[in-house]
Amino acid sequence: MTSRRDFLKAGGAAAVSAALAGCAAVPEMKKPIGRVIVIGGGYGGATCAKYLRIWSGGTIEVFLVERDPTFVSCPTSNLVLGGSRTMADITRSRDKLREYGVHIIRDDVRGIDAQKKRVRLTRVEDLPYDRLVLSPGIDFFFEAIPGLNNAEAQKRILHAWKAGPQTLALRAQLESMRDGGVYILNVPNAPYRCPPGPYERVCQVASYFTKSKPKSKILLLDANPDIVSKAGLFRAAWNQLYKGMIEYRPNSEVKDVDVRGMAAKTDFDSFKGDVLNICPPPRAGDIARPFITANNRWCGVDWLTMESTVAKGVHILGDATLSAPAMPKSGHMANNHGKIAAAAIIELMNGRAPNPQPVIANTCYSFVSDKQVIHVTSVHHYDPAQKTLVPIKPSVGVSAQRSELEGAYGWAWAQNIWADMLA
Amino acid sequence: MNRLVFAVLLAGGAIASFHARAQSADPNLGRNLGAACANCHGTGGHATTGMPALAGLPKEYIAKQMRDFRSGARSATIMHQISKGYTDGQIEAMAAYFAAQKK
Numbered sequence: 001m002t003s004r005r006d007f008l009k010a011g012g013a014a015a016v017s018a019a020l021a022g023c024a025a026v027p028e029m030k031k032p033i034g035r036v037i038v039i040g041g042g043y044g045g046a047t048c049a050k051y052l053r054i055w056s057g058g059t060i061e062v063f064l065v066e067r068d069p070t071f072v073s074c075p076t077s078n079l080v081l082g083g084s085r086t087m088a089d090i091t092r093s094r095d096k097l098r099e100y101g102v103h104i105i106r107d108d109v110r111g112i113d114a115q116k117k118r119v120r121l122t123r124v125e126d127l128p129y130d131r132l133v134l135s136p137g138i139d140f141f142f143e144a145i146p147g148l149n150n151a152e153a154q155k156r157i158l159h160a161w162k163a164g165p166q167t168l169a170l171r172a173q174l175e176s177m178r179d180g181g182v183y184i185l186n187v188p189n190a191p192y193r194c195p196p197g198p199y200e201r202v203c204q205v206a207s208y209f210t211k212s213k214p215k216s217k218i219l220l221l222d223a224n225p226d227i228v229s230k231a232g233l234f235r236a237a238w239n240q241l242y243k244g245m246i247e248y249r250p251n252s253e254v255k256d257v258d259v260r261g262m263a264a265k266t267d268f269d270s271f272k273g274d275v276l277n278i279c280p281p282p283r284a285g286d287i288a289r290p291f292i293t294a295n296n297r298w299c300g301v302d303w304l305t306m307e308s309t310v311a312k313g314v315h316i317l318g319d320a321t322l323s324a325p326a327m328p329k330s331g332h333m334a335n336n337h338g339k340i341a342a343a344a345i346i347e348l349m350n351g352r353a354p355n356p357q358p359v360i361a362n363t364c365y366s367f368v369s370d371k372q373v374i375h376v377t378s379v380h381h382y383d384p385a386q387k388t389l390v391p392i393k394p395s396v397g398v399s400a401q402r403s404e405l406e407g408a409y410g411w412a413w414a415q416n417i418w419a420d421m422l423a
Numbered sequence: 424m425n426r427l428v429f430a431v432l433l434a435g436g437a438i439a440s441f442h443a444r445a446q447s448a449d450p451n452l453g454r455n456l457g458a459a460c461a462n463c464h465g466t467g468g469h470a471t472t473g474m475p476a477l478a479g480l481p482k483e484y485i486a487k488q489m490r491d492f493r494s495g496a497r498s499a500t501i502m503h504q505i506s507k508g509y510t511d512g513q514i515e516a517m518a519a520y521f522a523a524q525k526k
Contacts, residue, residue: 051458054466055451332462339458343451355449359513361459361505377501379459379508395508399500406500409463412473417462419471 032061034130034349037119039109039287041066041094043331044317045135047338047421053100056346063103063127065119066094068164071422074194075331076367076414077163081171082204083211084370090163090414096423109287114311131345133306134299135317135334136285137162138193144281147257156259159279161193173275174205179213181274184264186254187222188281191298193319193329195229196376198222198279200366203234206242207369218246219271221264223253229328230366230376230398237368237402254278284320291316298322303382303389305344305354306337315341324389326396327380328362335421336360358382360389365410373406374399453520456513460521468521479526485518 033056038049041064049064071092079085094104108122112132119127140159142149148157160170174183183205187198202220209216227234227248238246256265257278263270264278283297291308293300299316300309303324308314318334327333337360344354363377379395382388399406449455457468460477464470468477477485491497492506509517 050466055454335462336459339455339461343455343458355451355455359456359459359509361462361508363462363501363505375501377504379505381508392508395504395506397501397504403500408473409500413463415472416465416470416474420461420466423471 033059035061035063035128036131036133036345037063037065037127037129038133038135039065039112039119040135040137040285040317041068041071041097041104042135042137042318042334043417043421044334044338045133046071046094046097047335048133048135048315048317048342049102049338050097050100050421051339051342052345053102055342056349058101060346060349061103062101063105063129064094064097065105065107065109065121065127067106067108069106070094071418072163072167073331073414073418074161074163074197075364076411077160077167078197078201078204079367079370080167081160081174081201082207082367082370083171084207084367087168092418092422094422112287112290112314114290114314117313129313130349131313131315133315133317133338133341133345134288134291134320135338136288136320138282138284138319138329139286140280140282142280145254145256145278147259148278148280153257153259157257157276157278160277161197161279161282170275170277174208177213177216177274180215181213182217182219182272183209183275183277184219184221184271184273185277186264186279187220187224187228188279189223189253190228191323191329192279192282194364195328195330196234196364196366199227199229199234200368201277202246203237203242203366203368206238206245209245210242216245218242219273220246220248221252221254221266221271222248222250225250229364230374233374233398233402234366234368237372237374241369241372282319284316288316288320294322303340303387304356304358305348306341307344315345317341324380326378326391327389328364328376330362330364332362332364332417333360335417336362338421356382356384358389361395363413365406365413367407367410368402371404371407372402373404373410374402375406375410452513453516453518453523456509456517457520460517467524469524476526477521478524480521482515482518482522485521486514489514489518 038045073090110120158166158170160166252266263272291299300322306315317337319329340358347354361379376398378391380389383390464477470476489506492502
């Protein structure tokens with residue numbers, strides 16, 4: 001149901017433009033040279049919307065379509081599971097984007113007509129665009145885990161791989177678990193969102209169990225042959241901080257679940273648990289489906305512009321992209337994708353060639369306890385010969401060891417990247 | 424001359440001149456490079472909390488820190504790795520961009 005206030009907030013295109021004329025926060029409106037619609041206000045989309053406005057000097061009209069009222073960060077959301085942070089700590093408003101002249105429309109996208117260059121919305125009239133930016137995040141192949149392929153099962157067995165209500169619900173399941181219970185988490189085959197994420201989650205749950213239910217166990221069923229990211233550092237943390245609590249099983253892809261019996265099944269084994277936390281195989285978010293080019297899952301892009309390889313004028317950011325070599329699906333990368341796209345779109349809309357040599361960087365901090373952190377980092381340059389972004393070898397590295405100093409940097413990273421995209 | 428060596432030299436020269444051309448031709452080079460620093464150091468180098476702000480620092484100071492991180496003359500948790508991802512020319516362009524931002 002749409003309240004009158006919601007409707008006014010969402011506005012029609014005309015209503016929004018009219019309202020804007022009287023908005024003091026917007027720098028003097030020049031006649032726009034075109035309109036960009038950004039779908040998805042997460043790490044990629046919000047960044048792109050803000051940078052489009054700043055770097056175009058207000059000459060490009062930017063609409064941000066987003067269904068959720070606030071931004072909830074996936075990075076650092078494992079700390080809510082561990083209990084050292086609250087949802088409020090990882091939630092931010094998008095309202096400040098309006099001060100840059102971004103028109104925020106809270107609505108669900110029904111579809112994209114890339115031929116007619118229109119976005120079909122649910123509550124307000126369709127919006128035409130000159131260029132579209134899609135930052136859709138991920139959705140899942142629930143059908144790959146048959147027992148999980150229905151709404152009832154999905155209420156009982158959570159993925160919590162999108163921060164928000166599932167984060168809180170999983171925390172509640174962990175809180176109500178008996179001491180001596182078993183928590184089972186899986187890792188899908190790479191590539192998936194946030195390579196170190198599952199291993200950090202194990203640390204956070206172990207940190208909570210150590211304090212509150214020390215007889216409990218954790219079973220990590222990994223589809224991959226080894227820990228995908230920061231392997232040595234995670235192993236050291238597990239052995240030194242949570243000795244005997246975590247069982248790690250590589251080459252153990254979860255293929256099904258028994259919801260009634262609360263069991264996770266691999267090809268050969270069945271594992272009973274008290275809390276099952278299952279992330280089905282991920283793919284580009286539903287709204288990006290028409291632009292999926294690889295393996296039924298990911299959207300190929302031109303890394304100079306982030307433009308889809310199959311749809312002119314549609315730029316795709318973040319986890320939904322077919323990743324460049326050694327490029328993680330991370331919020332940090334999505335933020336950098338947003339900046340490549342913003343710079344390129346401004347050049348293209350002004351009839352100029354985009355930057356021929358984008359350079360971006362990644363940093364992922366993982367909390368192995370409530371205070372100690374490890375990182376992985378890399379710088380990626382565009383290689384004209386390979387036509388993709390490639391990591392610069394000497395820049396690729398991890399922490400020498402876990403530390404509280406990096407714990408402070410890790411939390412500061414979050415504050416600064418949230419400000420970079422939203423404030 | 425060994426053909427492979429010659430090819431490598433040629434390629435190296437081409438990259439160097441390409442870099443030089445890109446720098447002189449693209450007024451947004453420093454801005455675009457510096458945008459990758461903003462995740463930690465803030466939009467335009469205006470860090471909010473817990474990280475050094477870069478906006479308005481002298482160009483030569485920023486460039487020297489990057490070179491020192493790269494060489495190991497200045498120790499770091501992460502910048503010794505990130506700094507190795509940039510050429511001298513890129514460091515100069517980024518440093519000039521941040522130096523030009525208001526504090």
